[in-house]
Amino acid sequence: MRKILLFALALLPALSFAQGFQVNLGGQKQIGMGHTGTGLAQDGASIYFNPGAVAMLPENSVQAGISPLFFKSSFNPAGTNDVYHTANKVATPFSGYAVWGPKSAPWKIGLGVYTPFGGLTDWGRQWQGKYTIESLDLKAIYFQPTLSIKLADFVSIGGGFVYDIGTVDLQRALPLSDASGNDGQAQLKGHGHGFGWNAGVFFKTESHITIGIDYRSKANTTISSGDAIFKVPASLATSFPQPNTFYASIPLPATTSIGFGFYPTKQWTLALDANWVGWHSYKVLAFDYAQNTPTLQDTYSPRNYRDGYSLRAGAQFKPVDRWAIRAGGGYASTAVRDGYVTPEVPDANRYYFTGGLGYSIARKLDVDLSFEYEHLLSRTQTNIETQLSGTFRSNVYIPGVSLTYHW
Amino acid sequence: MNSYKYICILAAGVLSLSACKPSIETPVPTRGSADFTRYIAVGNSLTAGYADGGLYLEGQQNSYPSIIAQQMKQLGGTGNFIQPLFSQDQANGSGYLQLTGFDKTTGAPITAPVTTNLAVTGQVTIPGYGAVTTYAKYAGTDINNYGVPGIKLAHITYAPYGNLNGFYERLLPGAEGTHTTTYLDFITAKPFTFFTNWLGNNDALGYATSGGAGDVLTDKATFNALYSALMAKLTASGQKGAVATIPDVTAIPYFNTVTVAAILASVQKANPAVQALFVNAKSDATAAGTTYAARPATANDLIVLTFPTSKIGTLVSTPAGMLPYGLTPYSPIENQYVLDANEVTLTKDYVTSYNNTIKSVAASKGIAVNDMYTFLNNVKAHGLVVDGVNLNAGYISGGIFSLDGVHLTPRGYAIVANEFIKAINAQYGSNIPLADAASYRSVKFP
Structure with missing residues (x-):
């Protein structure tokens, strides 16, 4: 009769995608130019930025690049002098593109493999927010076969089908001490997949300005049987049945972009991009466990994201044929409303600067280097759901390198 | 190759990135108008760190005064905060309850007393009072945490009290049966600059936990007189401090679990x-x-x-x-x-009166008030979410109360410490940093 109610131990795996996870690392040339590329036909990365421009590419190419991402976040809990830092971990977004078409034909086909969303955040097991998140490793890999057709000398269109594979590995502490005072642990781990499409149109105007418009659709990524691993004291094992699985569905948002290219001299390329990201589709994060108990209930966490936008500008200067120097920057608004900021992606409005170098090692082989620095504006927040309260500051450093073979 | 050189530069850059942590400026520490040089804690079992039906080393180490003192230390200029800890060999102190499992059919928790490594030295029969359990004497000379389990406000000027309470007796020099130092004199014997005072709970709780049968409520006027005397002495040299109100006894799991x-x-x-x-x-x-x-x-009983x-x-x-x-x-x-319902009404009436005394005496002396009565009633009504942990006033699962249903878990005490710190900072313009309640445990499960 002295029944205890363990029911209040709400397990709210606060997994959230955010602008912080939209890594935008489509290609080294484009990163160097501030992530512009919708209105340019530079290389195979057009498969990602604007498949409409692929048919306008002068050559066939194969390229591969990697952009190790260092996400550095610090957190100062409200009313304290404590500062917690994320561990030094490197996420590795990559991209690879292949474009081919007969020289004389008005069409080209291509395949892109890229990682537009991903993140790696590790706050460790000893920090104040350990019951909200310890670490999150998230990847989404998109595969996109693409067809692009030049309708006329001044306009081409293109589109591709997107298949995405998402993997997630989330860990958090559970406030259930064992006999030695150690916390319980929850781990949600799994992979899922989703579908979408990417289509665009590309214009070359008479005034030597190029214009691109692109739409990447939402890709609903469903994890249908991820592992829900709970390590709890033995006396509570029946409340957390093992093995257990979970179902979750997460919409990776749609992105609409318009971009412009300007070519004031032979040596200069200037680009402008604007993006609108439909994060409003991310209203709620629901976890459905295969086995429920009075303690382990399905969860339903409101996220209520708003749409985000970004504005980008970049330039490329080619002093001689073999060399290209690039620079750019941009601003992106956060999708996360006040009260919903979570430590796995302490999202905030952000600006960034990029730079890049391109060099032709041989006649058909280019190497491109890029570097990006992102600064997230400091954000002081109390999360509505977890009451974790404090100030986040985050910086992101992304070096990158790619090799392109073209013919 | 030129590009090789650039790759080297890039690699060097990448390695150095490990060091680029975003910096956050934390506030400049200030004590405001308070002086935390020597902080003393006055109170009963809650102040001593009593938990799970006993006083033991881990509970002492996680007492709310000790947590407050650790946070004060971050401001600098404070002395050591010394507690009358049980020794490592006698870490289990008076003994306490441990959760050993749950009944397979009813789900009811099963507890068992810890009976090893105790600090109990014996039992003495005090004529006219009864048996008093004694404990190994505290060997140190300095004390900052004067929490004495069981003490009522009504006891603080009673000279023989040291002979009646083993937890007080172990702090006093001299033999059991010979003590004549009042609690009030004992705590104020050495100069101090800051105090917390959370006395008064047992004046109502003793009556309530015995079902209104084994103890009496301290008379309201007596409470008022003693509280005024206590506060007059604590603030005699202009010391600042904080007091806490007495929780509504009906807010604790001791009365809300077996319904x-x-x-x-x-x-x-x-x-x-x-x-x-x-x-x-x-x-x-x-x-x-x-x-x-x-x-x-x-349901009112x-x-x-x-x-x-x-x-x-x-x-x-x-x-x-x-x-x-x-x-x-x-x-x-x-x-x-x-x-029963009438006893509840009576107890609530006395607690309200005690709290009015506490608040008005504190106000008259400009002392900070940590309103635990309101705080715990809110926790009972709405629960409390702290850093992603859902807490409430429930037994075991609530996370705040220990296995005795009256006293707190280390996490509960950390939350109390933070309530004191907030009240102190608000009253004196100081900025003692809050403690990380998530780093303190709740009930231990086997």
Whole structure:
């Protein structure tokens, strides 16, 4: 009769995608130019930025690049002098593109493999927010076969089908001490997949300005049987049945972009991009466990994201044929409303600067280097759901390198 | 190759990135108008770090005064905060309850006392009082945490009290039976600059936890006089401090876990004909009233956590013959297991009066007030979310209260410490940093 109610131990795996996870690392040339590329036909990365421009590419190419991402976040809990830092971990977004078409034909086909969303955040097991998140490793890999057709000398269109594979590995502490005072642990781990499409149109105007418009659709990524691993004291094992699985569905948002290219001299390329990201589709994060108990209930966490936008500008200067120097920057608004900021992606409005170098090692082989620095504006927040309260500051450093073979 | 050189530069850059942590400026520490050089804590079991039905080393180390002191230390300029800790060999102190599991069929928690490595030295019979358990003496000379389990405000000027309470006795020099130092004199013997005072709980709790049978409520006027005297002495040299109000006894799991409805439902499972439980209840809500009579129990009657529910239905001898315990007016649940509706009303009335005294005396001296009465009532009504942990006033699962249903877990004490710190900072313009409640544990599960 002295029944205890363990029911209040709400397990709210606060997994959230955010602008912080939209890594935008489509290609080294484009990163160097501030992530512009919708209105340019530079290389195979057009498969990602604007498949409409692929048919306008002068050559066939194969390229591969990697952009190790260092996400550095610090957190100062409200009313304290404590500062917690994320561990030094490197996420590795990559991209690879292949474009081919007969020289004389008005069409080209291509395949892109890229990682537009991903993140790696590790706050460790000893920090104040350990019951909200310890670490999150998230990847989404998109595969996109693409067809692009030049309708006329001044306009081409293109589109591709997107298949995405998402993997997630989330860990958090559970406030259930064992006999030695150690916390319980929850781990949600799994992979899922989703579908979408990417289509665009590309214009070359008479005034030597190029214009691109692109739409990447939402890709609903469903994890249908991820592992829900709970390590709890033995006396509570029946409340957390093992093995257990979970179902979750997460919409990776749609992105609409318009971009412009300007070519004031032979040596200069200037680009402008604007993006609108439909994060409003991310209203709620629901976890459905295969086995429920009075303690382990399905969860339903409101996220209520708003749409985000970004504005980008970049330039490329080619002093001689073999060399290209690039620079750019941009601003992106956060999708996360006040009260919903979570430590796995302490999202905030952000600006960034990029730079890049391109060099032709041989006649058909280019190497491109890029570097990006992102600064997230400091954000002081109390999360509505977890009451974790404090100030986040985050910086992101992304070096990158790619090799392109073209013919 | 030129590009090779650039790759090297890039690689060097990448390696150095590990060091680029975003910096956050934390506030410049300030003590405001308070002086934390020597902080003393005055109070009862809650102040001592009592938990799980006992005082033991881990509880002492996680007492709220010790947490407050650690946070004060971050401002600099404070002395060491010394607690009368049990030694490592006697870490289990008075002994305490441990959770050993849950009943397979009912889910009820099973607890067992820890009986090894105790600091108990014996029992002494004090004439006219009774048996007093004594503990190994605290060997140190300095004390900052003067929390004494069991002490009432009513005891602080009573000279022989050191002979009646083993937890106080172990702090005093001299032999059991010979003590004559009042608590008030003892705590103020050495100069101090800052105090917290959370006395007064036992003046109501002693009555309540004994179901209104084993103890009495301290008279309201006596409480007022003693509290004023205590505060006058604590602030005699202009010291600043913080006081806390007394929680509503009905907000604690000790009175809310074993409910009339739960017992009745369980009885009815076996015997659907049973209509009601019967309790021996107080006939009026006055302190003077002594009349008790059996009546059917209602949701307003609070059954204590320690009530042996197995007694229900067992045949007991009554003037009307052998009858099932708790199920007839002739065999009601005994007084000591029930804080009945009138006793609840009476206790609440006294607690309200005590708290009015605490708040008005504190206000008259410009002392910070940590309103634990309101805080814990809010926790009971709405729960509390701290850093992703859902806490409430529930037994075991609530995370705040320890296994005795009255005292707190280390996490509960950290939350209390933070409430004190907030009150102190607000009153004196200081900025003692808050403690990280997530780093303190709740109930331990086997």
